[in-house]
Amino acid sequence: MDLLSVNSVNKSYGGVIANIDVSLTVPKGKIVGIIGPNGSGKTTLFNSIVGHHPIDSGEIYFNGEEISSLPIPKIARLGMLRTFQQTHIYGKMTCIQNMQISSDIDANWKRVFNPFSKDVDEMVNELLAFVGLYKKRFLLAGDLSFGQQKLLEFAMALMKKPTILLLDEPTAGVNPTLINGLIDRLHQVNEEKGITLLVIEHNMRVVMNLAEHIYCLANGTMLADGKPDEIQNDQRVIDAYLGN
Amino acid sequence: MIIKNKQNNFIWLGLAISAIAPFFFPNHITLLTYIWVMIILALTWDMLGGQTGYTSFGNILFFGVGMYVCAVVQRDMFSSGLDRFERVSEVVVSLNASEYFISLAVGTFSGAIVAVLLAVILGSGILGMRGHYFAICTLGLGHAAAEITSGIEYLGAGSGMVTPIYPSELLVGKEGFYYYAFLLVAITTFFLFRKIYQSQFGLALNAIRDNENKAESMGIHTTQYKIAGWSISAFFLAIAGAGVGNVIGFIDPVEIAFSGPTFGVWMIVMAILGGKGTIWGPVLGAIILYSAKETFWTYLLGWDKVALGLLILIVVVYFPKGILGYFKERKQLSNSILSQKGES
Amino acid sequence: MITYLNILIDSPEFLAQLVINGLLVGAIFALIAYGLALIWGVMDIINFAQGEMVIFGGYITYTLFYQFGIHPILSIPIVAVLLFVFGLLVYKTVIYRLLGEKDIFITILATFGLAILMQQLMQAIFGPDVVTANPELGMMHIFDGKVSISNIQLISFLIAAAVAIALFIIMKYSRMGQAIRATAQNPRASRILGIDIEKVYANTFAINAALCGIGGALVVMVWTIHPFIGLVYTFRSFMIVILAGLGNFVGIIFAGMGISSLENVTGFVIGAEFQAAVIFCLLVIILVTRSILARKKRQYIQ
Numbered sequence: 001m002d003l004l005s006v007n008s009v010n011k012s013y014g015g016v017i018a019n020i021d022v023s024l025t026v027p028k029g030k031i032v033g034i035i036g037p038n039g040s041g042k043t044t045l046f047n048s049i050v051g052h053h054p055i056d057s058g059e060i061y062f063n064g065e066e067i068s069s070l071p072i073p074k075i076a077r078l079g080m081l082r083t084f085q086q087t088h089i090y091g092k093m094t095c096i097q098n099m100q101i102s103s104d105i106d107a108n109w110k111r112v113f114n115p116f117s118k119d120v121d122e123m124v125n126e127l128l129a130f131v132g133l134y135k136k137r138f139l140l141a142g143d144l145s146f147g148q149q150k151l152l153e154f155a156m157a158l159m160k161k162p163t164i165l166l167l168d169e170p171t172a173g174v175n176p177t178l179i180n181g182l183i184d185r186l187h188q189v190n191e192e193k194g195i196t197l198l199v200i201e202h203n204m205r206v207v208m209n210l211a212e213h214i215y216c217l218a219n220g221t222m223l224a225d226g227k228p229d230e231i232q233n234d235q236r237v238i239d240a241y242l243g244n
Numbered sequence: 245m246i247i248k249n250k251q252n253n254f255i256w257l258g259l260a261i262s263a264i265a266p267f268f269f270p271n272h273i274t275l276l277t278y279i280w281v282m283i284i285l286a287l288t289w290d291m292l293g294g295q296t297g298y299t300s301f302g303n304i305l306f307f308g309v310g311m312y313v314c315a316v317v318q319r320d321m322f323s324s325g326l327d328r329f330e331r332v333s334e335v336v337v338s339l340n341a342s343e344y345f346i347s348l349a350v351g352t353f354s355g356a357i358v359a360v361l362l363a364v365i366l367g368s369g370i371l372g373m374r375g376h377y378f379a380i381c382t383l384g385l386g387h388a389a390a391e392i393t394s395g396i397e398y399l400g401a402g403s404g405m406v407t408p409i410y411p412s413e414l415l416v417g418k419e420g421f422y423y424y425a426f427l428l429v430a431i432t433t434f435f436l437f438r439k440i441y442q443s444q445f446g447l448a449l450n451a452i453r454d455n456e457n458k459a460e461s462m463g464i465h466t467t468q469y470k471i472a473g474w475s476i477s478a479f480f481l482a483i484a485g486a487g488v489g490n491v492i493g494f495i496d497p498v499e500i501a502f503s504g505p506t507f508g509v510w511m512i513v514m515a516i517l518g519g520k521g522t523i524w525g526p527v528l529g530a531i532i533l534y535s536a537k538e539t540f541w542t543y544l545l546g547w548d549k550v551a552l553g554l555l556i557l558i559v560v561v562y563f564p565k566g567i568l569g570y571f572k573e574r575k576q577l578s579n580s581i582l583s584q585k586g587e588s
Numbered sequence: 589m590i591t592y593l594n595i596l597i598d599s600p601e602f603l604a605q606l607v608i609n610g611l612l613v614g615a616i617f618a619l620i621a622y623g624l625a626l627i628w629g630v631m632d633i634i635n636f637a638q639g640e641m642v643i644f645g646g647y648i649t650y651t652l653f654y655q656f657g658i659h660p661i662l663s664i665p666i667v668a669v670l671l672f673v674f675g676l677l678v679y680k681t682v683i684y685r686l687l688g689e690k691d692i693f694i695t696i697l698a699t700f701g702l703a704i705l706m707q708q709l710m711q712a713i714f715g716p717d718v719v720t721a722n723p724e725l726g727m728m729h730i731f732d733g734k735v736s737i738s739n740i741q742l743i744s745f746l747i748a749a750a751v752a753i754a755l756f757i758i759m760k761y762s763r764m765g766q767a768i769r770a771t772a773q774n775p776r777a778s779r780i781l782g783i784d785i786e787k788v789y790a791n792t793f794a795i796n797a798a799l800c801g802i803g804g805a806l807v808v809m810v811w812t813i814h815p816f817i818g819l820v821y822t823f824r825s826f827m828i829v830i831l832a833g834l835g836n837f838v839g840i841i842f843a844g845m846g847i848s849s850l851e852n853v854t855g856f857v858i859g860a861e862f863q864a865a866v867i868f869c870l871l872v873i874i875l876v877t878r879s880i881l882a883r884k885k886r887q888y889i890q
Contacts, residue, residue, distance in 0.1 A: 073466070
């Protein structure tokens with residue numbers, strides 16, 4: 001079954017047309033990649049999906065539900081989370097607090113005035129260890145390096161136990177020696193926790209290693225899609241990247 | 245843990261001193277009462293202004309609303325004094341002890357409820373806005389409330405109202421009663437707020453302060469948290485207002501209830517001076533500013549309010565982190581240096 | 589309230605009177621609001637002390653008139669220069685230190701503090717009483733004498749218009765005006781192209797202060813002022829800017845005159861003692877409506 005399906009979405013800001021008739025589907029439990037040159041409309045598409053702005057036309061279904069007019073928090077609570085290209089973390093809070101607040105705090109309004117439960121704290125420690133930030137847990141998130149903030153943001157998303165995770169360039173700015181580890185973790189998250197991943201990625205090596213199916217956007221339109229080796233050999237994709 | 249114990253010992257010591265203070269300074273009880281009032285004002289402002297980062301210039305609205313609602317209940321609950329007088333501002337109802345305390349309790353509580361309702365209604369309108377616009381929308385709240393109140397004859401219009409006279413036949417005098425009442429409210433506010441800031445709710449408020457977009461994209465309904473925070477502030481602020489109206493014995497819209505240039509500004513300056521976004525900052529700021537005001541202000545001979553204006557500007561521009569914020573930052577700096585050393 | 593409404597319906601010349609008065613005074617409001625929009629757009633500073641600067645300008649005209657015998661109209665250039673210098677001073681001591689401050693509320697709090705300080709200073713210096721510096725130039729009657737306009741209102745309208753035209757020319761053709769507009773569009777690019785951003789900021793802030801001063805001088809001629817009325821001018825400016833949008837010069841003029849007429853009519857119907865409350869409630873209603881509309885588009889006003 002398709003967990004997420006985007007049907008003929010159009011989006012333009014002012015005079016700039018960012019997405020033209022874009023469609024894609026993400027099957028449950030898979031890892032899907034989106035590639036494309038700078039300015040091809042990848043992040044705009046992400047923003048449309050998670051509810052950052054209205055879309056001009058088209059439909060977006062998540063788990064069979066039309067979500068293209070829902071507000072951001074509602075979509076997030078349905079189980080779809082995203083990370084940002086430029087990290088978004090709570091800078092003046094410690095890593096532990098960043099993680100705690102990402103747990104499902106208002107699942108029960110009566111408990112919202114209680115401190116965090118032991119279960120949450122255990123999960124925080126476990127996930128911080130998972131992304132390799134356990135030693136930094138008492139530091140302010142704002143004092144972490146950019147790469148570490150990306151890892152923290154990834155771990156924060158996992159706190160919410162999402163059904164699908166939209167990652168906007170997860171390896172950009174991450175120390176190259178850590179990238180392999182990150183790819184392993186993404187695979188692990190997908191296999192062990194059953195989280196579907198939709199990944200925007202610039203690093204070709206990463207996306208070819210990671211995704212089972214790849215979409216290529218160029219100039220706002222969906223240029224091609226297919227398995228990694230098909231995309232790699234697709235002349236249109238090569239042209240788009242070479243700038244023709 | 246040791247720090248925690250130290251802090252608790254400190255609190256107990258402070259409370260012990262506060263409990264017996266009226267016996268040592270019998271001539272300054274009202275002044276001491278006002279320190280508790282100021283602590284409540286600063287703490288409630290900080291819930292939104294410090295913890296959530298949403299600067300409100302209109303919290304004085306809830307203070308005045310509590311004051312007026314309580315005064316009306318006290319006036320009308322056991323007698324309809326209105327019929328006998330032509331001018332509402334001259335109505336003085338005399339109540340016996342039980343009537344006085346019952347109407348005071350009912351009035352205070354009703355005031356707090358009305359304030360919470362107002363906070364919810366106003367909040368759902370203006371707390372959905374971000375940044376500047378929220379501040380702009382709160383700037384005139386007190387002013388508008390004062391004008392509207394001044395136009396309502398039932399509330400004594402511009403001349404205000406007189407709160408009931410404290411029953412004379414009692415063991416505890418008026419000053420003593422209100423001192424301990426405010427002590428109780430201030431302590432309740434302090435401990436409740438401390439519990440809130442340590443809870444999931446408190447962390448959500450901080451998350452909104454640090455990155456509201458992120459909080460939303462993580463599924464937190466930020467507007468609801470802001471409204472809830474504002475409502476809690478409004479509740480305690482209204483209780484403070486109800487009490488202050490009775491301590492002064494007379495209320496009016498412009499100079500007392502919705503007085504922007506005094507209570508309305510003090511609460512902001514106190515919280516910032518002490519360190520906004522901390523639990524002790526507002527307490528510290530309230531004690532320092534109010535003591536300073538009472539000791540030095542009289543020497544300024546009419547320029548006291550100018551000095552206050554200057555103080556706000558200096559604190560905000562040169563010392564925006566406040567006293568506790570300054571120490572907190574230094575501590576964090578040394579923490580991060582330590583951990584970086586440990587790493588290498 | 590209903591009786592007042594009936595008066596308006598029964599006698600349209602009365603309505604015309606209110607609207608014409610509103611239009612004339614509205615030009616002054618537009619001038620002040622333009623200053624607010626200027627520093628908002630260029631420096632991203634929300635000036636809560638806007639109204640206090642206006643009143644300060646008014647007090648200078650008042651003092652020049654009664655202490656030095658300078659005619660209010662002739663005092664306008666003096667006020668403009670004095671307020672320009674005052675603006676530079678405030679910029680150097682306060683605003684300069686807040687540039688690049690990420691927390692927008694710090695700048696708001698600082699201008700709020702400035703507003704309180706100015707209110708209290710003016711009260712300490714000039715006293716709490718209501719003052720005016722009306723040069724008493726007589727009235728003019730139109731529509732068979734049914735509608736009367738005081739000449740000073742007309743003159744202040746013309747002065748406001750002249751200042752607006754001068755400002756327009758300065759912003760469009762002078763070096764500094766071009767630098768200000770460039771900075772408003774893209775501060776980083778302007779800096780790279782060799783524009784001295786700090787000088788631009790200082791000048792922008794000072795120009796705003798001068799505009800407030802001129803506005804204040806006009807206000808004290810046609811109306812009255814006291815140390816605490818500044819807040820009302822701050823609200824008006826915000827409302828005009830919010831209605832018109834930041835960079836919209838013509839829009840601000842229309843919004844200024846429209847708001848002012850509306851305010852005159854509602855003031856008559858509801859009662860002039862609710863002046864600030866009416867303007868403030870209007871401002872909140874406009875913003876809340878916009879916020880609700882924006883939320884439908886999954887946006888916030890920010």
